[in-house]
Each structure stands twice: as structure tokens, then as C-alpha cells.
Amino acid sequence: MRDVSIIGIGQTKVGEHWDTSIRHLAWYAVQAAMKDAGIERADALYVGNMLSGELSGQEHLGALVADFAGLQGIEAVKIEAACASGAAALRMGYIAVAGGMADVVIVVGVEKMTDRPGPEVTSALAMAADADYEVLHGVSFVALNALLMQRYMHEYGYAHEDFAPFAVNAHRNAVHNPYAMFPFPITRERFLAARMIASPINLLDSSPICDGAAAVILCPTEQARAYTDKAVRIAASAIATDTVAVHDRRDPLFLEGAALSARRAYKQAGVTPQEIDFFELHDAFTIMSALSLEAAGFAERGQGVRLALEGEITLEGRIPICTMGGLKARGHPVGATGVYQVVEAALQLRGEAGPNQLPNARLGMTQNIGGSGATVVTHILERLA
């Protein structure tokens, strides 16, 4: 197995891109990443996407993106793992380079969600859950998360307002991210006054429906210097799964898949949670931030919210999360999110995070979650000395 590094990154601004098709979004990100790496060709292209069929009437995105990006002939496929599609595509690219099947690989995550009416998007997103045993009974994806949040508050004695720090932190960090959908701060008061969506989840507990694409270029670490002096090493790459239906889990408040995925990653990288400098987690809803922090070993069970209340998740805290805005404020174009997380982590490790730069960041972890924790992809990235 070869060591693998990221030699180029690219992203589009997240937002409502009504004038831009899914192929354009993907192409913009691929183009930016190829330029960043200084490459003009690659051996393979992996596209992370969840809903191109449902929302753009277009499957076959591997060949389509390859074609539109001028990479005809290249090996290309689409990888789907619900909202974890982006990082799952990165994992496939990692496997191809690590195993020696390819030297230069492009990974792009892309999602185009705003061309369709809201209810259609909500139905499409529910396809991350169990169609026969959850969705058929009327539950949407936000409703499932609302049930988890309600139970969490009940079990551990938190009030809804205790989740405010997650949203406030994400928005604060998005201010200096030129690619963020919501680059403005919010106050705790504004969080509390936000419109209810599915009790107890309100508008500011939730990540938005949006469009975007992000890309990275991979190559063997030993070849990385030939391309760039800003390479970021992939110290670990891991996928784990759990039951799709939440009701099938022994304990719905503990993300076994996330814990297993993180354990595999820590083992591969040979590090402990204490050595991780920052954590780009999957804050699709504030409750997911708490559960992720706990599953990944940054907080005891029931203490994820406590960690946020104590300010430890901010840029100045013990384990900064969502350092460029997270899913909440950068935005959550679902199949692209996992790659956005990795691009942002790479910016931190390259020292290019601007006003949000973490001093001496050496190890960053990303965790991309599909469904309510059914697919979890964890990457640990390391600054090359």
C-alpha cells in the first residue's frame, strides 16, 4: 500500500445556483483543483453524488463529468452513499492510488438541489432513510433527526437553547469563508427565535438545501513534491456502516457506525482523539454535531452539547469544529459535503484558512455521515512537515 496525499483542491461557492447545471458545478470544482495541482490529465475520476437522478433527471454522472471536463476516455464512476457520497468517493480514490491502480486521481463531490420544489427535495433526501420501514410511515429525514434530538434532550436533561452554540459557532466561522452560503454571524437570540421545522429542530438547527461542488486531486505521497509544496497527507481513510433504520439500533443515541469508522481511522493513522487538532464534523442538524463528537471520542456520552456550551468547539477551543462554517453555514449540498470538509481541512493544514487559521494545525479529521449514521466515512489528514 502506498501513502497518499492531496495535491490540489477546488470548490465552488455554495448557494442557489439556478443558472448553473450540475455538470457545470462539477466542472468548476474539478478545473480549480486541477489548476491548483498543476495537472492536465488524470488516471481516474470518482464522482460523489446522491440525487442527480431524482433532482436533475441525470444518472451516469461519472461519464458525464469526465466528458464535460474534457477528460474523455478516463475511467470514471459515480459513488453514492447518501449524504456521505462525497467522502465515499474520496475513499474510492484513495483505494485506487494506495493500491497502485492509479497515480493521479480526481475526486469531485457535487449536488444540485435547488432546481426542484422543496417538497420534492425533502422526499428525495428521505431516500437516505429506509424507504420501506421508515419513510413509508411518513417520516422525513428532518423528522428522524427531530426524534433523535427529542430523545437526547430527554435522556440527558438539555433544553433546546443548549444547542445554540453549534449554530452560532458555524455561522461565526463562515464569515471569512468566501465559499460559504451564509457568511454572516447569528446570535443566540436569533437561534432561539428561528421558525420551527420539526420540533425541536428549528431553521437554525438545520443545514440548508443548496448547490455546490468540491474536488481534490490525489497522488502517491512520494510523487507529491513533483506537483506541489502544499501536499496534505491522508493519514487514514475509513468507512463503516450501521443499520439504515434508526429503530433497528440497540441505542439510537450512540452512532455505532461513526464510532467504528473513527476507530478504524485512529488505528490506521496511529493517533488518539487527543492528537486531533480540529474536526470537520457532519452538522446536518445540531443534534448530529453532539452525537458525532461523542461517537468520535471527543466527549463522553451526553456531553457533546456540554462541550459546545463550554466553548470548546470554537476556533479557540480544545477541539474546533466546522472551522469554515460547517454544513450549517457553509452549506450542505449533500453529495458534495464530504469533499468540502476535506478541502477545508486541507486549507487549515496548508495554512490558507485566512482569519480562521488554526495555529500549528497538524492533524485534522473529517467525518461525513450518510443517513442517520448508517454510512460514516472518516478521514484523518496530516500536514506534511
Next chain:
Amino acid sequence: MRDVSIIGIGQTKVGEHWDTSIRHLAWYAVQAAMKDAGIERADALYVGNMLSGELSGQEHLGALVADFAGLQGIEAVKIEAACASGAAALRMGYIAVAGGMADVVIVVGVEKMTDRPGPEVTSALAMAADADYEVLHGVSFVALNALLMQRYMHEYGYAHEDFAPFAVNAHRNAVHNPYAMFPFPITRERFLAARMIASPINLLDSSPICDGAAAVILCPTEQARAYTDKAVRIAASAIATDTVAVHDRRDPLFLEGAALSARRAYKQAGVTPQEIDFFELHDAFTIMSALSLEAAGFAERGQGVRLALEGEITLEGRIPICTMGGLKARGHPVGATGVYQVVEAALQLRGEAGPNQLPNARLGMTQNIGGSGATVVTHILERLA
């Protein structure tokens, strides 16, 4: 890179499985393949599927199939490349084993198409074509193939009846395949009298809309003997892409992607087309059989139909195709087809093809095509002495 072999195969009968959900279909095939290999666990699961979102309201099939098959925790993702999804998933499994990332991998292709009305399925299948530049103008997938066939007949001077041998051969070979959807012979007369769908493509030029799943188990060849004495070696695995839109091609009658994919496979296996004993090609429509034979080097341009007319594609011919019925008569559950082709090739190489057994078959080639040749996945399989 490690050498990789297939140590287990499994398949469901292809048909209209109205009483069986997509997760059941996948599970049945996975179960059969695991039993065949004598394994109870695996390191990763790759699911090939195109339309679970559009036709079953279910994405996130990697985790779903893993969950339902009792493989909780396992690394699992869905791979999509239109009708080439099945073989693309096999390619991902191959990369994972060859590169040393996994020792035992399950690959399953699954599609459930018959629960929805025909027009919805036709619209869903059109997502393999270019949504913005082909489908928007009213073309369906069968219509695109009809245009190709019309042009082919015009260029090379064939009549529609010249394509009969492809359908007749497929149906004849399906008779002894217990998993085939249409296990009965058809005559040339019946072919000619079939109902027109999109001129010149009639019902018997076309593969059916259907449900099915097929699975294979992979492991390094050097470990294969520990599991089975019927291992089949993967001598080559290759993906190539072409433009998605047919009108973007220099010559729509030559499948550049198929030619490139086959060239890569021949090079990896170190063989020539002359050494291939049989070819499981992608006969979604009879015209595709002709174009595939030509692109893969078994016939000169315009001579694919001639090869069929001369009887060279039958079990007794120079290059037998669709030895167990092909897409036409075994059936074409799109995302499963690529794995069915490989399962059938493995049966031939294991000497288990029953009355359809080819004597002394040593090298079999499969070619799975997504769209009108935009993604092409070629595998060459070899009997282990």
C-alpha cells in the same frame, strides 16, 4: 498489485418479482454467492445499481444491503455507471482486493424495475443519456439506439432481418439457463413479426425491463484455494468512458469507449481477441451486439452483423456470445447485468454451464455498457488450470 480471483457466484432468476423488494433480491444473490464461496464475512461490499432512487424510492443501497445481509459495520457503497453499474462495482471490488485494501470482497449488482409503470421506467432509463442535450429534446434510450441502428443499416447496407441471428441465438442459449427470464427459443419468423417499438427496433431486438440480482465474491488468487477449487481468475479489469451524448462523437457507429476499454483489458491480460473463447457482450439491443463485436476487435467495422449471419456467434461458432441468453433472453435488470455476465462467464469457466457448456473454455470476456457506449467496463476471466 495482487492477482484477484472469483471464489463464489450467486444469482436470482431474472423476471418480474412483484413480491420481492430490492433489498431481498440483493440479499438472495449475496447469500448464494457467500454460500458458494463458503464465507460468512467479508471486508467490503460494493453494490452496483442504477435506479433504486427513481424506481424504489431508496438510495443509500450500500448500507441497506449490508444491513439486510447481516453484515453490519462492513465498508459498503453503491456504484453507479448507468447500465454498466454492475461491472463498475466489480471493478471497484477488484481494485480494493488487488491493491491490498481488502481480502474478501462481495460485489452485488441489483435492479428492481417492474414495480413502476412502463413510462416511468423509460424516463428513468433515459437518465443514462444526456439529460440536457438529448433527453430534453424528447429522445428516449430506445430511440437513441434506433437512430444508431437506422444509420448502421444505411451505412453498411443491411436489412432489419439481418439482425435476427442475435435474438435467435440469445433465446436459444437461454433455454437451458434456469435463471433466464425468457427460457424459450424464437424463430427468425417470430423475430420479423414482432411489434415495432422505435423503428427499426422491434420487441425482439430489445432486452426486457425486469428485476434481478447477481453477486460474486473476490479474494487474492493466492488465497483462493483455501476457499474453493473452482476459482476463476480475473485476468483483466478495465473501465473507459466516451462522450455521453451520441451527437458529440466523431463517428456514432464506432464505440470508442468500448474499443478503449477492450484494448486496456487485452493489454492487462496479455492476450489478443483471437485468444478469447467466448464473449458475454451487452446486447441491450441487437445493434449494440454488432457495435460491441466490432469495437472489441472480433469483426471489422460493419461486419458484426455478418459474423452473426454466418453463425459465428453461436455456441458452435468462432466467438460465442450471450452463452446463457444475454441481456435479450436472460434479461437486463440494468445495474445487475454486468455481474450476471461475469457469473455466467464463471459458470462456463468452471464447467458448470450445463447443455450450454463450451468445450475447453479457458478465456472469457465480458463487456458491460452504460448509456450508448459512454461507460464501458471490460473483464477478462481465466480458468485456473
